[in-house]
Amino acid sequence: MTENMWLKYTLLIERETEDPFVAEVLTSPYTLGWIEPQIEVLTTENGYDFAEDTDGPVVGYLFEPMQDSEEAHTQRLRLYIQRWKGHVSLKEVELVPEENDSWKEEFREVQVGNWWIAPTWTDPQALETAEHILWIDPGAAFGTGYHGTTQDMLLFLQELSLTGKRVLDIGAGSGILSLYCVLNGASQPVCAVDINPQSEYQVLVNATNNHLPESTVNVVIGDAQEPSVADRLPEMSDLILLNIGGDEDIAMLPVVERHMAPEGLLLLSGIVEWNRDHVITMYEQAGYRLEKERQTDEWITVMLRKQR
Missing domain, CATH: 3.30.70.240 (Alpha-Beta Plaits)
Known part of the structure; x- marks a missing residue:
């Protein structure tokens, strides 16, 4: 044996x-x-x-x-x-x-700005000096906090006041961004959308990991472009998070338009540097103004504001 x-x-x-x-x-x-x-x-x-x-x-x-x-x-x-x-x-x-x-050795704590993203099995000594911790177990849903797009989205979120904001998170994965918004005062429930059926279970597990009631996040499984899924999304959102890929970001533009509040903010990621101009141009033509931009390796993350 x-x-x-x-x-x-x-x-x-x-x-x-x-x-x-x-x-x-x-x-x-x-x-x-x-x-x-x-x-x-x-x-x-x-x-x-x-x-x-x-x-x-x-x-x-x-x-x-x-x-x-x-x-x-x-x-x-x-x-x-x-x-x-x-x-x-x-x-x-x-x-x-x-x-x-x-x-579990593949998933370790990582610092992003003033926050640490850590699985629940992290050695407490590794987080002794951590000011803020977001507990995320990866499970079967994408989203560990390691990818540059996720980290850049989190860095942008840390620059914003989320208090009372209505948030729609498309491509929520394991719930990192959705749960960060809940923990920082966003209007509840935050709407987390993903096409992966495993996402619902993992988001709710991670809500529990962060001592949050399951009711703080409304998980919607399916393609947000499908009418049956779109009907389950909030009518208006002050902040939309979209981290799925350049072509997919463009394809999702009608969904963003339908659910974005006037002068709302959009964080857009999953863009690669050689597709950046095309993606941003499509959104600018729809009335969005580029406010900020971050890049990690070849990945681009942008903050856009909807104009009146």
Whole structure:
């Protein structure tokens, strides 16, 4: 027996089988890590893009503590997935350090301006001198506080008075920006929108991590451009946060226009330097004035104000 080691199984799961598979495996001896689409990152003239294989299977990761030989464990898993009659297949088996804790080493505290973003398992000594802490566990939703776009958005937010502001956060991920706004006096609930179904759970977990009632954030899952989703958004917002990508920022312009209050503020990120001028021009033509700009590596974040 190998102590403190786990087997990590990479599975290919047909999309129509994903929901029943997840429901079943949660009651099984296996630990479900996460499910993700097969995505290829592309570099285009407009910045970065993501090509998702919408026809192929999704990728799932299961974990199991190592107790017998790898061969014995693998054989039992193959027998277990036979119930899905070929719709779930084993792609890869890896021996990894105990997944209960080892993966947490990838996520550490980070200082952004006067605030620290930290997972709940952070050593208290590392935060002894921290003035403000936002507790964020990454989970399955994007948003750890490490990315330059998130940090630049937070730096801009720290320059603003958020008291009483109606906030709409599109591309909320794990809720970093939404929860920061709640903690700094924004009108409740802050509306957090994301297309990832896992986002709702993670935002609410992080609200609890920060001693906030779940009612302080209204999580809306879906594409804000879809009428059924748009109907669930606040009628008017004083501050809209948009951190999803250059082309997506442009595509979301009608949504921003529909929900932006007169003279409201827009924080726009996910822009790369070679797509900056096009994105800003599109918003300027719609009546927004560029007020401030930040850049981290190739990533651009801007503050725009809606003109009367």
